[in-house]
Amino acid sequence: MAEETEEEAEFAGREGSPVTVQDLTRPDWRERLDEYTYSTDPWDVSVTELASGFMRELDKIGGKNLKLSGRMVLTCAVLLRAKAERLGGRDQTDEQEELEEDLNTGFWGYEEFENDSYIPELELPLKRMSERAVTTDELSQAFSSAVEVYERREERLEEEEETPHSWGMDLESESNFQVKLQRLYRKVKQKLSRGKEVLFSSLLDRDTKEEKFEKFMELLHLQSEGKVRCKQERPFSEIKVELTEDEPPAEPKTESAQKDE
Amino acid sequence: MNNSESTEISPDRSAKSIIEAALFLASEPVHKSELLDLTGLGEEKLDEELDDIRRDLSHPDRGLRLSENNDKYCFRIKRELLDMVKYLAPHQDMSRGVLRTLSVIAYNSPVLQKEVVDIRGNGAYDHIDQLIERNFIKSEKEGRTKLLSVTQYFLDYFELNDLDELREGESVPQEYL
Numbered sequence: 001m002a003e004e005t006e007e008e009a010e011f012a013g014r015e016g017s018p019v020t021v022q023d024l025t026r027p028d029w030r031e032r033l034d035e036y037t038y039s040t041d042p043w044d045v046s047v048t049e050l051a052s053g054f055m056r057e058l059d060k061i062g063g064k065n066l067k068l069s070g071r072m073v074l075t076c077a078v079l080l081r082a083k084a085e086r087l088g089g090r091d092q093t094d095e096q097e098e099l100e101e102d103l104n105t106g107f108w109g110y111e112e113f114e115n116d117s118y119i120p121e122l123e124l125p126l127k128r129m130s131e132r133a134v135t136t137d138e139l140s141q142a143f144s145s146a147v148e149v150y151e152r153r154e155e156r157l158e159e160e161e162e163t164p165h166s167w168g169m170d171l172e173s174e175s176n177f178q179v180k181l182q183r184l185y186r187k188v189k190q191k192l193s194r195g196k197e198v199l200f201s202s203l204l205d206r207d208t209k210e211e212k213f214e215k216f217m218e219l220l221h222l223q224s225e226g227k228v229r230c231k232q233e234r235p236f237s238e239i240k241v242e243l244t245e246d247e248p249p250a251e252p253k254t255e256s257a258q259k260d261e
Numbered sequence: 262m263n264n265s266e267s268t269e270i271s272p273d274r275s276a277k278s279i280i281e282a283a284l285f286l287a288s289e290p291v292h293k294s295e296l297l298d299l300t301g302l303g304e305e306k307l308d309e310e311l312d313d314i315r316r317d318l319s320h321p322d323r324g325l326r327l328s329e330n331n332d333k334y335c336f337r338i339k340r341e342l343l344d345m346v347k348y349l350a351p352h353q354d355m356s357r358g359v360l361r362t363l364s365v366i367a368y369n370s371p372v373l374q375k376e377v378v379d380i381r382g383n384g385a386y387d388h389i390d391q392l393i394e395r396n397f398i399k400s401e402k403e404g405r406t407k408l409l410s411v412t413q414y415f416l417d418y419f420e421l422n423d424l425d426e427l428r429e430g431e432s433v434p435q436e437y438l
Contacts, residue, residue, distance in 0.1 A: 130350035131288065133337050134360060136419050136427060137344075138353065143364035150380045 021053035024071045043083055047076055177218075184218045188228055192243055197231075200239035276300040277310050290333035330414050331396050340420045355395075362388035363415075366398055370424060371410035373403060 023029055054072045058065075134142075184203065191198040200219070204211050219241060222228045231240045279300050283291055297307055311334065315327045318336075328337040338346060353360065362385050365377050378385045389409065392398045396414045400407040411424065421427055 131352045131354040132347055132350040133340075133343065133418065134353050134355060135343055135347065136421070139360065139364050139367065139419065139427070142357070142360040143368050146361035146365050146381060149361075153382075 021050060021057050021068075021072065024054075024068055024075060025057075029071060045079055047079055047083075050079075051076065180214075181218055181221055184215065185222055185227055188222070188241055189243065197240045197242040200230075200241060203241070276302050276306075277313065280307075280310055280314060284327075284334055284336050287335065290328070290330065290335040293332040293334070296334065328418075330418075355391075358384060359388045359391055363392055363397055366392070366409050367411050367415065367424065368428060370398075371408050374400065374407040374409055377409060 051072075054068075057068070061068075187203055188198055191202060200215070203215055203219075216239075219228065219230055219239075223230055226244055229242050229244055231242070232238070233240075280296055283296065283299055293304075293307065296302075296311075297304065300307060300310070302310065311327065311329075317323065318325050318327055324339055324342050325336045326339050328335050355363070358381075362377065362381050365380050366372055366389075369376070374385075374389060377389065381388070389398070389400070393400060396412055397418070398409050398415065399412050400409050402408075415421075416423070419427070
């Protein structure tokens with residue numbers, strides 16, 4: 001009895017959603033959910049909070065508790081249904097009666113749910129869905145909000161324009177790019193002096209996406225200038241680079257030349 | 262007054278009650294043709310009934326008014342009561358995006374459609390169509406774009422005499438007018 005009182009105090013005292021993911025881990029989860037969900041307004045239960053708690057719990061346990069996942073899915077479904085019914089203005093007494101029927105027929109049990117072709121009956125009540133006119137204050141607020149959104153968008157665009165895209169190369173500096181092309185071309189020729197074709201990966205200075213992108217762009221430029229030819233035997237396989245027939249491979253470097261470089 | 266008189270519902274009164282029930286229940290304004298079908302009245306008689314309802318509601322003791330727009334009718338809360346009770350019906354009768362687009366047009370009316378789209382983005386084209394459909398704004402051809410301005414219905418809806426009343430508010434960003 002004392003334990004029950006403590007638990008009640010715990011549930012009564014907590015803030016936010018009256019149902020948490022911890023409730024779903026208890027053996028008496030069905031009863032507790034019934035008690036704390038349907039004794040209050042289902043709209044007081046935040047499905048978002050519940051789902052976030054569930055995700056955190058999943059992270060903790062490494063996503064291996066299928067029982068908890070099943071309970072979570074069922075709980076959210078029932079909560080959403082209860083919320084929808086509340087919106088539709090269904091009579092509370094009928095709702096409670098139906099829930100009792102659900103409990104008796106095992107609807108709350110996920111094991112039974114798998115074999116149950118339960119389809120909630122939709123009854124559209126004859127109730128006015130109130131929509132009211134907009135006030136002039138709201139129109140004024142809407143204008144201020146529209147202006148705020150516009151200004152934020154403009155600021156973002158300005159920031160984007162001011163911040164150069166870092167694609168691994170400076171497109172604005174033509175001479176800089178030409179230097180890079182020449183350097184890569186020399187490298188290809190030097191590598192080719194040791195074989196017929198050179199692997200793209202061997203041309204990289206660093207194993208980063210930016211470096212791969214930068215070097216690939218430079219290779220494409222070299223190819224469009226007719227200096228090299230790139231080949232890829234199948235999608236995503238290694239790219240092989242060879243010199244065009246007009247371009248002779250470089251002489252092998254001497255040790256002193258390598259030191260100079 | 263005899264008993265039979267007190268319980269008898271005259272055909273006219275019955276039509277009025279049907280109109281009231283329909284306008285109360287409908288989530289959207291009800292077209293006149295719908296009311297004609299519902300009541301079985303002729304157009305002239307229906308107009309009389311609607312005038313009668315309008316007159317009844319104009320009494321200061323009543324909280325509703327009969328709103329008409331493009332032959333569509335609905336009950337509205339009287340403007341002076343709206344601020345007091347609006348929290349009871351949090352849903353406005355237009356979406357937030359459409360309302361913002363309407364506000365940009367209203368505060369700058371007449372305004373080029375292109376300028377509205379510059380401020381509100383491409384979604385504004387759809388908003389403008391909806392606002393024209395609901396008779397809040399009208400559009401006229403202006404070169405390669407359109408000139409948008411609010412309608413008399415807009416002024417009636419917000420119970421404004423003119424747009425200056427709207428623009429006088431202190432909270433309105435003046436640099437965008």
